[in-house]
Amino acid sequence: MKYTKIKHLSHPHHDLMLIDSPQEPYQCDGCKELGFKQCYQCEDCNFHLHEECAMPDSSAFHRLFRECDFRFYENVPGNRARYCDACGKDVLGFVYQCLHKEARDLHPCCMKLQRTLISDGVKLHLRAKVRSKCLKCGSKEISKGFRGWSYESACGRYCYHVACVKDLVIENWRKGYFDGHYDVNDQIYSNMAIQIKVPNETIVQQSEGSSYRPKKASKYWKTAKLALKLIISAIFGDPISVFAALIESLVSN
DSSP states (O other): OOOSEEEETTEEEEEEEEESSOSSOEEOTTTOOEEOSSEEEOSSSSOEEEHHHHSOOSEEEETTEEEEEEEEESSOSSSSOOBOTTTOOBOOSOEEEESSSSOOEEOHHHHTOOSEEEETTEEEEEESSOSSOOTTTSSSOSBTTBOOOEEEETTSSOEEEHHHHHHHHHHHHHTTGGGSOEETTTTEEOSOOOOOOSSOHHHHHHHHGGGOOGGGOHHHHHHHHHHHHHHHHHHHSOOTTTTHHHHHHHSOO
């Protein structure tokens, strides 16, 4: 059950209201991660919480870390720097941390990522170990010795790191893409500093090997684009209005 108005200990002086469509991207004041989708917002202050941060579970389990028993914390336990074991990004606020001595950490939004994404015949699975390389970075690892989580198709041809998809959106947010005017009906776009093309054609050629045929690749690009849409939607929310133009620009044809 969703509550349209809540009180939260992290912002005790005002009520927080659930809003469907923030006018612009926001930084969650709980986990400090970027947000686009529904959130709880203070009408008097520039304060926002992801739904996952506003209404967390006190304890949780995740199938990719079956040995872990996670607890929710508003402040990172301990004094040393922590990173999310799903996306590799720094943990700067709200976090789920397991009880082991060598504890694992998960951002609330990463904890809540869907296990399976399905649309128009494309099916992607959230995995800690993948067979194929990420179509953005061209590697199975996010950094040396750290794989992180990925969404991968059953056939293994389509794979993106959760971290790489986050970077893709955050990079363009920082460039000012989302400050531009976007009209869904008229398809008017401005202030678009889009330079990254996904998937990278060199990576695709390597993954496809001798079966790669540029003239017959349109179906591949269409599926790769849909896969990217699904993953952005899983991480940031429904991409139809906010991300439609961005995805069309990011994905090579």
